[in-house]
Amino acid sequence: MGSAVNDFAGEFDKQRFQTVDDACKLVLKHFYMAKVDLKAAYRSVRISKKLPFRSKLAPGIFHKLSQAVRRMMSRRGFTIVAYLDDFFICERTKKRCAQALAVLIALLRKLGFCISWSKVTDPCQKIVFLGVEIDSTTLETRLPISKLTDLKSELAEFLLRKHASKKQLQSLAGKLNWASAVVRGGRVFLRRIINGIMRLKQDWHKLRMPGEILQDIKWWHDFMSTFNGKSFFLAKVPITSVVTDACKSGAGGFYHSDWFYVNWVEDYPFATQLHINELEVFSVALAVKRWAQNWRGKRIIVYCDKAATVSCMIQ
Template sequence: MGPFLDPPFKNLRCSPLGVIPKQEKGTFRLIHDLSFPLGDSINAGIDESFTLVSYDSIDNVVQLVKKMGRGALMAKADIENAYRLLPIHPNDYELLGFTVQIGGSTYYFADMCLPMGLSMSCQTFERFSSALQWVMEFHYNAHLSHMIDDFFFIGPKNTNKCSESLQTFLDIASHLAVPIKSSKTVLPTNKITIYGIEVDSQDMIFRLPEDKVVKIRQALQDSLTRNKISFKQLQSLLGLLNFATLVVVPGRVFLRRLYDLTIGVKKNYYMIRLTNAAKADLKVWYRFMQSFNGRCMFSNDAWVGSDHIKLFSDAAQSKGYAAVLGSQWFYGSWPSGMESLNISVLELFPIVLTIEHWGHLLKNHKVLLLTDNEAIVFVINKSSSKCPLLMSLLRRLVAIAIKFNILIRAKHISGKSNLVADCLSRFQFQLARAWAPWLDAIPQQLDPTYLKI
């Protein structure tokens, strides 16, 4: 409401306005900065429980595509001016004031609709969106997902289910006077961009947009040339990498140390030193992104235990290492000087060799590695270690997991369950064949570059 030459309310609280550019060229989003001033703002008085929100993600979309099957039809609709649809209670008008200078005079306004910049706006509108989804699911048996104002619909191929769901949603929106941005409505198709990710139900893949891939490469290259980076630049880089992990899921575990650098930093202009560990993590990302075309197959849902696919590895400090995958196997003596290293390093080494050598056979799988070393289970599942050698091996493991879209976890087993690999690592070949007569007659030869640590 407004303009007013005098404050329309006795206790009117005025907060500054700002604009940020949208993705659409030449368009801007108005922000009511209700977090200003720090510590004494409108947002500072809102309990955190009213600001927490959980969104659907591309993972929900992928699960729906898998459920509907190859060639599923997909559509989407976008609510226009989302937050502005919801009115503010008149008792709260006085909290949402702002001023505008016109011709030397100050004019007062008060917002009457949900503003962008209010900490509870996301949760409030998400409740409204979730209500729309509930109506669609429970009254019309529709299959859909949504993120704030973006709605995704799906149905099996060769049916009208998707188009009927889309039309029902549009009819409900019209009945409730909810405006739809028609330019963003997508009719049933096999390929669609939703939540910023391209999804292809015919090939069962999803991909990062090409412009995002280029932007991520440039950001990584720029960061690796610096010893220090501003908090704002690091946040931007983390935002890009976090977006990439919507498709490159194994990469999620390699953002933790980068996020740790931001702890306690509050000002955008603060400079943050990129530690050697952080740069090493960024190099893993950079090498991968240089050859990544943005495409990734959907992962299998079930975790495959290494016992199920007969995947085992072992290290014998006095002899060497070995690994088995089905009938295939390899073994070797420790490279010079390596036998004196910590047993955890020795145990992780053949695991890394296993994924590097057979990673192409495990592509798009979720693999549960079984090992008799509890320390290695902890290191793999945490994807972190204070030991530089373990971290070096972990980076190799994650790099190959990212390349072949393999999710890896580890679980402890007793040594008795790892007899075949145990025998091979001790070069007890006859005993190994007695336990596993299906083993190939000749072991696999490893790429010599794998044997460097």
């Protein structure tokens, strides 16, 4: 008694599910998009009696099937994004997009899947995929206003909590992860919430809200209070000419023909107490502060010689 089904699942290979970001990478100005959803997808495949309800292995197994469909479409000359039972199509012209849609539907039906016809979206330049609106005319992603309002209310409620159950935290984390598809850098303020969830074994187990989790929730709350729910696509080609470095006495950075240097003692006395790994991260932050206006809407690759700093920035 007391053991969860997933406690007996054992180790399994981690799989990367495709996201809204993968869909946006296919979208260019005025491209056409379409979408196909499956109806009761779990009824289209045979399920082993050894695979119980709510098993954490189940999504990964079905993921392999939908990715097989994606590869079949690739062999037919079309690039699509597949997230479990949701399929996203993007092509340069309306005619080409309609052709890809017809081929995908025919393939899915041939494989024995049922189509949710009410959710099929014909070629258009504004579409909702995985709860996020993608617009190819403005190259924007948007969060629906109703869901954005609900999320703001939930964040305000969480700030008043002293305890939260695992299920409540999972619900919040899921919504914040969804919002992170549009909120650039939002996942940085999600990690500690996930770590808190991992401490709890059962859905009804409660966590006394530690300060670091409340700080992250407050960041989300403050950001959402002024966020309009819109985000422009980042440039396809990244800026790769940014270099930073730091040592115990100071730090510097270089971008194109511009550069900066700071002396910790004279410019930032508090930094003299920081570890070298923290100083390396600080030097990157100084570079962002100096050149942020030049990097608006861009992807940035920063070169750094500290593995710990790279790991910190990625996470």
